[in-house]
Amino acid sequence: MTLKITPDNRLNNQNAEELARTMCIYTSPLERWNGKGFDAPLFLSFETVLEKENTCFYVTVPSSQTALARKSIESAWPKVAVEETADPLTDRPNLTATLSYERHYMFSLRVDRRTLGALPSVLETICSMEKGEKIYIQVLATPAHRDWFMGAVEAYELFKKGDMPRKWKFDKKTVGRATMKALAHTAYGAASIMSELITGEELEPLKLDGGERAMILRDGRLSEATLSKTKGDAYEVQIRVAVVCPDNAKAQSLLRMVTMAFRDLDGDNMLVADSSNPEKTFRRMKERKIALVAQKDYFSIAELSRLYLLPTAEYQEKYHIPNIAQLEVEVPSVFTKGGMYFGEVTHKKQTLSVYHPINNHDILCLPRVYIGGMGSGKTRGAAANFVVEAVQNGFGALAIDPAKGEIYKEVSSFLPAEQIIHIRLGQQLIALDWREVAHSPKAKNRLANTILGFFDQADLEAGGQTSRFLRAAVMGMQMGRLNEILRIFQDASYRNEVIGMMPDTIHKVTLLQYHEQSEARQNQILSPILNRLDTILGDEYLAECMEVEEGIDMVELMSQKKAVIIDVPKSELGSEAVNLIINLLCTKIDLAMTLRKKDHPFFILLDEPHQFLRSVRIWKSAAVESRKWRVGYCWFFHSWDQLPNDLIEIIKSAGPHYTIYASSKKTFRDLAEEIAPFTIEDGIRLKQWHAINVLRSSEGMQKPFIAKMAVPPSKRIP
Template sequence: MKVQIIPDIKIDNTRVVGFIENTHFYRNLINRFSVNKEYVVMDEQYITSYEILITKENISFFLDYDDRIAANIETELNICWKNATFKPIQKPTLVLGETKELELTEHYFLSLKTDLRGEFPLSNILESQNILKDNEQILIRLEFKPISPTWHREIEEHIKNFKKGKVASKNVFSIYDIGVKVAEIAVDTVYSAIDFASSLIVDEKAERETIANNKYAKLLRNGLSSSTQEKSKYNAYNASFIITINSCRSDLLFRNMERSFNSMEGDNSFKLVNQSNYRNILCSKEIAQIMQMPTKAYQDVYRINNIDNREIDIPNELQNGRVSLGTATKNGRVIHARWPTNKNIKALPKILVGPQNAGKTTKTVRYAVENHKAGDSVIVIDYIQNNELASEIEKHIPENERITIDMSDRDNIFAMAYTEATKMLNEHSNSWERLEVANLLSSQIEYLINSVTDKATGELTAPMLRYLYAAAMVVFIHPGKTINDVFQVLRRWQIRNEYIRLARYSNCFDADDDIFYDLDELHQRDSEGKITGTKENLIIGIINRITMINKNIYLKAMLKAPIDENIDFIRFIEEGKSILIKIPQRKFPDVKIRDTLATYFLSRIWLAVQLRKQNLDVRLAHLIIDEVHQIPTCSSFIKEYINEFRRHRLGTFFTVHYLKQFRSLLEAVKSGGVSYMLLAGVEKENLKMLEQEILPFTIQEGLSLKPYHSLNVINYGNQYSKFISKLPKPI
């Protein structure tokens, strides 16, 4: 079995020694014999191979192990590097080129330097990537197989002899070595000699040459390092280091590899040979020093195939829906994350944050189209530039399944009314039903008038709002009325008088109701008490706003347009139609006018979803708004009502460049159980604002996202899943 080890960005190497120790599956001679019908077979010890493949474009890590111990190895791998990915590899790692081997320069009882606080020799090996040219490759292969746990007796014997001034040469063999050679010809009687012998056969000439060696003289003078003294405490492996280089500069690269591995030089070191004839016995700690994975600091510097997230289990609730969140991976397995199907959860607010060209539009279009296909209604209020978002969504929804409202279409002027409410009234409606509708619409009118604000319009005072409310109440107790009817009551005394008269005879108000006094105050009278006009100074803020609306020819036409009762947002939503509202910037360059129109449509949508019966079973509507900060009054409207949206099955999907653009709306959206999707390239300031929400991910991880990936914080029912995913492909 062979796997590629793909490190995560927060990988650490604190458990590598434990991995090597716990996978020391040594089998004695008897356990390696098997009897066939015709002959006796002696099996090899399990061989494990660790590889590093270095190219100019990437550095990859592999582990090859026997299928018979695969389950044990995989368990230990997940303990050692629990958030890394272990991707099964079908084909062997193949590099054609010149091959050499690393060999210990001294007897293997002397240890290499081991200090797992430092990432050597890995750091030195990684540096070789900087000098590689196109198509050059380096493959480092460490093969190791376990030796008997009783090996420590031999090492301890060598250390005793060292203390007596005797240092073993590599040419000196122990009975252990001889026993292995004999065992290879299947002489079972030497089994005890193999596993338990510890005496040495000493070549005195070799010993004298060894002691004369400067290195050994220094060792005898200074003593053995702690790494050597501790070597026998660990399990040991017979190791082979094979380096293959594909390059016309192989000599240079081989020297570089030798220097890299000799960053481990301690009491022992490495030398490069064409073929090693000696046993390189390393303990678990020495192998662990070599098998370290690159941590984040090195992943940032070198081109390494890494996972820029800690792979986190995605709950089942986020795997069974129809609307894609993206694809994530877990241990090499691709997981398709999807929004939940539960209406209550789907209606929670969502925020997509990212810079230009990060994939915001693509993701939003897919979100809209897939929700439509899932049977929900989608409502887009698009007032940005030339309505590219709405137009792109429009391409993917059949004409008979969508309603497109283009505010610049002069052949289809949209009446500024609240048809869904006014059509509820008829000649048979009782007084209470009339008052309910009028009261609902009076608050919508107030928001609409408030949306038209600048220095020229002046302040909208409490008395002005009182007059506006009175006018709306006497108008909207009648069916088929528009916003312009309210404006006419405020400005023209004859029309005002007529509505007062109708209101008195409607049985909707008491004779002394305040609305009659408020409306009467607006009458301008002469000395004899005759009405001659309107006291516009009392409602100057409203008049200024009406004037501003009328300055735009489209809005002026909307105010006067007759009601089309076929335009019914309740019916559109319940039929699962998607509603695309286009307010092109070229036709409505004044941002205040665009805010007014957006506020009007939002207030009408909000009214429509409230007027539906049995809200728990009604069809869900998804409201999509890009750059909501550009329409401050509409934003204030959302802030006031967003906590009620879910109850009426109105979900919100916001897209922004910066979270700070939400201003005070952000806290209201947060309180509504918001989900976040933070796209690659997101500004650090955004991540700082959500530092607690994105835990266990860090700000740096958010800044290090690969292109077209997102860091997600998804509410799936009073609990959150945090994971990184690749954005879904365009529709």
């Protein structure tokens, strides 16, 4: 079974030895006897396919070892993707070679865990390759028998005596060297006999291996890798290289480049290349079979691990190696069990749909913050989908859109018309009133506070006297309309009628006091109130709204399980009118939140709230209280800088859900603790339509994860 490994851009090879260590399971011939014959020995084959912009890495093991191999790979490189795949060795090579130890296996290759071994030089070969050319590198390893080290121990004893242990190979080079040494020893022996006959003394013993031995001991001692080699398990290893390139001269060049790259591992031992028969070698590569050799090459686990390292981010980028470009974390299971769909999460090449759980309404109705740059998908994607999913799951949602009406366009493309209520201000006139109080006989005091809040502006808060007379007028109102306040203050006959219907309270006394004042004094009291109405009275559209009777009842709207879209286009109304109208709507929502009888979750979506900051006071309260009334507020904006600091702190302290698209470095720095283990760099490099989601569940704050957010409803299949 072949497993394909896709590296992630954060990997390191610190635990690479875990793969070889875990898979080193030796089975004796007796253990492999099945009654009819011998099962094939276990093996581990690490295969690299070098290809222009498509270099891939594979591990092939017996089918019975697949699960163990997968776990071992994930232990060595926790964030890589592992998937079963077909045999990558598909194209017949033009040239092949094998790599083996130059010296006896007691000597180790260079083992330096601070480097990537031969990998950088191997990957550099890609720069010389063209489209369609491939290089296969197979490191085939089978666990060594339990007494493999005996030969190494004997060789070490020989080495300590001054002799060089030899690796036996049946090739021209080895046979020639052995023949020359035999002839040299014969000639030297004859000379020694002649010397003894003539002088009576023998010649000094001949040490033909002295130069090679001295070269190994150039630092005064054998390397630590050699000295410790026999202390652990080992593999019998054979390395094969195959080049797919029709140009023979080019194939020769590529083969030499790859095989010479392994000289980066030169230590007490080294790897040397020998040309081989392409047909036989490729057949063995596909069969994953160890060939019979005169003397086996036993690699320690440390040595073997230097042969299957994966490229780090630097090399992934340089050589365009397919990778996992962003940190992937396993999505908490609570977000995969259904609910309000919002996107997909890919983890180790597996894609899962993710949802906002709907079983716990307290968590569901916590505030939500969506932050992202222009064009990131907040409005058409996240906002429109949230409205759609709320309605489809039996809830309701109201979205206020001060821009181009995109939310309505998207929602109406998905939901049937009977589930949508669309109000477009600027074209429709609505009464400026608070008719919601009609749903409760005891709501007058709430209405008074609401209207006082509506009149208060950042630079013009109502003073004590103004507030007192305003509250008295509100307590006397019969219809809850804004123009009724003016009528009470300006129409003496109507005011007298209202006073007659009021109970004997301080508010009646206050209004009676105003009624008995001189005209000059009345104008003095009324002047601050008119100042606050100046924006309305001076705007043609708002002035017309003062006179109409048909309006919006938020209690009625928020009691339904529908999508309510209110467009307040800045292009038609102007920024001042947008700010004031949405402030009025927010005060009505705040009233309706406590007055509605239904208790199903209902969501308020505010897109680009920086355009209507008159409502900040309401949001401060709603951020921490709305959940109790099963109303969830959602803000969609570009940066924290667009909101007042005190509002930001209140929202953060309320424990909101966060969805953060690619944004500024400051945004991610302010949320560094919340988005961990993701970093600021991860945030600013988010792909388009992707967002970091920091969500809560019944078990508390869950581990953040990156999701590809759902496409706009118009692109979804209902």
